[in-house]
Amino acid sequence: MGRAEATRRRLLDAATDEFAAYGIAGARVDRIAAAAHANKAQLYAYFGSKEGLFDAVFRQHLVGLMDAVPLTGGDLPRYAVRLYDFYLTSPTLVRLAMWARLERRPHGELVPDDESHQSKIDEIVEAQQTGVVDPTMDPRDVHALVIAMSHSWSPVSLTYATHLQDDGAGHDRRRRQLREAVRRAVAPPDAVTPG
Amino acid sequence: MGRAEATRRRLLDAATDEFAAYGIAGARVDRIAAAAHANKAQLYAYFGSKEGLFDAVFRQHLVGLMDAVPLTGGDLPRYAVRLYDFYLTSPTLVRLAMWARLERRPHGELVPDDESHQSKIDEIVEAQQTGVVDPTMDPRDVHALVIAMSHSWSPVSLTYATHLQDDGAGHDRRRRQLREAVRRAVAPPDAVTPG
DNA sequence: CGATAGAAACTAACCAGTTTGTTTGTTGTC
DNA sequence: GACAACAAACAAACTGGTTAGTTTCTATCG
Numbered sequence A, B: 001m002g003r004a005e006a007t008r009r010r011l012l013d014a015a016t017d018e019f020a021a022y023g024i025a026g027a028r029v030d031r032i033a034a035a036a037h038a039n040k041a042q043l044y045a046y047f048g049s050k051e052g053l054f055d056a057v058f059r060q061h062l063v064g065l066m067d068a069v070p071l072t073g074g075d076l077p078r079y080a081v082r083l084y085d086f087y088l089t090s091p092t093l094v095r096l097a098m099w100a101r102l103e104r105r106p107h108g109e110l111v112p113d114d115e116s117h118q119s120k121i122d123e124i125v126e127a128q129q130t131g132v133v134d135p136t137m138d139p140r141d142v143h144a145l146v147i148a149m150s151h152s153w154s155p156v157s158l159t160y161a162t163h164l165q166d167d168g169a170g171h172d173r174r175r176r177q178l179r180e181a182v183r184r185a186v187a188p189p190d191a192v193t194p195g
Numbered sequence C: 001c002g003a004t005a006g007a008a009a010c011t012a013a014c015c016a017g018t019t020t021g022t023t024t025g026t027t028g029t030c
Numbered sequence D: 001g002a003c004a005a006c007a008a009a010c011a012a013a014c015t016g017g018t019t020a021g022t023t024t025c026t027a028t029c030g
Helices: A003-026 A029-035 A040-047 A050-067 A076-089 A091-103 A115-130 A139-150 A168-186 B003-026 B029-035 B040-047 B050-067 B076-089 B091-103 B115-130 B139-150 B168-186
Strands: none
Touching: A003 A029, A003 A040, A003 A050, A003 A091, A003 B003, A003 B091, A029 A040, A029 A050, A040 A050, A050 A091, A050 A115, A076 A091, A076 A139, A076 A168, A091 B003, A091 B091, A115 A139, A139 A168, A139 B139, A139 B168, A168 B139, A168 B168, B003 B029, B003 B040, B003 B050, B003 B091, B029 B040, B029 B050, B040 B050, B050 B091, B050 B115, B076 B091, B076 B139, B076 B168, B115 B139, B139 B168
16 A cells, blocks of 8 residues: 555545544534644545545445445344444444435435445345245335334434443343344234244 | 514524524524524524524424324324324424434434423333233334334435425335334234234 | 614634645665 | 655645624614
8 A cells, every 4th residue: 555545545534533523514624634644735636625525435435334234145134233233333434324315415315326235125025035024015115114223223313322332231122122123024914923 | 472582483493494404514604694584693692602593493393393293092103104204294304303413412312301202102101001012122112113214214314315206106105114014013923913 | 762673894713725845755777 | 775756745824715703883663
C-alpha cells in the first residue's frame, strides 16, 4: 500500500466515524482531516467535496454491510440474529446507512442495483420451495420484513436502542425472541413447528 | 387563540417541516422564520435556541405519534397495519423521530417516561392472558418487534421506503403480509390459526 | 398603554473549499 | 550508494459565503 493509498484510507476511516456521529450536514471537514492526521487539501484532491467523501465512505462500507452477514440455506431466523449481533458490534455502519436514507435517499431502494441483494432474494425463493417460508409472500417483502425485525433494538430503533454494554441476559432474551418471531412470521400457514 | 399563540404555532409548524427535511444540523433558522411569516427575534424569544425549538417540535408531535394510532383489544396485527398507513400519510413525523434518535438520543428509550407506552404494554399483557400473544415473550419486546415490523417499508426503512404515490396494489399486498406476519410472529407456539 | 410583532442591520463565529510555498517520501538511473 | 525527478503531504493563511443569535427602532394590535 503506497503512501497515497494510506492517506486515502485514513481519511475514509476518520470520515466514517465523523459521518456516523453527525451525519452529512453535521460533519465537519476540518475535524475529519485532523482525525486522519491528514490535510484538507488532500481530502479535496481525493474526494472533491464533503458529499463526495460521504458517498465514498458509504460505498466502501456497503460491501461490509451487505456481505458481513450472509444469508445461506434460506435460514432467515439465524440471519436475523446474526444481524442483531452485527448491529451490536458495528453501530457505526447502521447509523451511516440511516443518515444516507435521511439525507440522500428519502424514498425507494436505499441501495439501487445491488447484486448481493438479488442473491438473498434467490435464497428466499429457494426456501419458499423447500417449504420453510410462506410461498404466497413476495420474497422482497419477506426480506424487508426480516431486516426490519432485526432492527427492533438496533441503534436506529424508534423504541429502544440497545448496545453492547447492556445486560447480556437481555441480549440473549432478545436474540431468542427475534429468532422465534422471524421463524413464525415467515412460516407457511400450515407448516407449524412449535418451539 | 391570541396573536402570540398564533405566531408560536406558525413557528412550530414551519420548524416541523424544516427539521423533518434536514434534521437539526441541516435545518436553517432563517428558513423557518421566513416560512412561518415570522421574525427570527420571535423565534428566539419563544424557544431560546435551535435545539430548544427542535425539542419543542418533537415534544408537540410526540402526542400525535403515540396516540394517533391506538392499540386496543391487544389487536397487534391491526395496530401494525394502522401504523403502516400512518407512516404513509405522515412521513414527516417518522423522519422527525429518526432525527431525534440520531442527533439527540443515540441509545436507550427514544421517549423516556412515556405513559402512553405503558398503556400499550398493558394491552399486550392482557392479550397474553387471552392467549392471542405468546405469554413467554417480554411484552416490551413484543412492542419493539411490532413497531419495527411496521417500519418495514416506512420512510426510515433501510431496504425499501415506499410512499403514498406508489402503486396502490403494492400497499394492499404489504398491508396484508404485514398483518399476517405480525399475527404469526407474536402468536403462542401452539395456538396456530392458519390464514 | 403595554404586549406583541416586524424589518433590517449587525456581530462574531463558523465553515467549505482554495491557494501558496515548502517538505518529505518514492522511484528509477547510474 | 548517490542523486535527480517527481508525486504526495504538510502547515497555514485566505476567500467568500453562511449561520446562529442579538439589537434597534418602528409599527400594530387588544
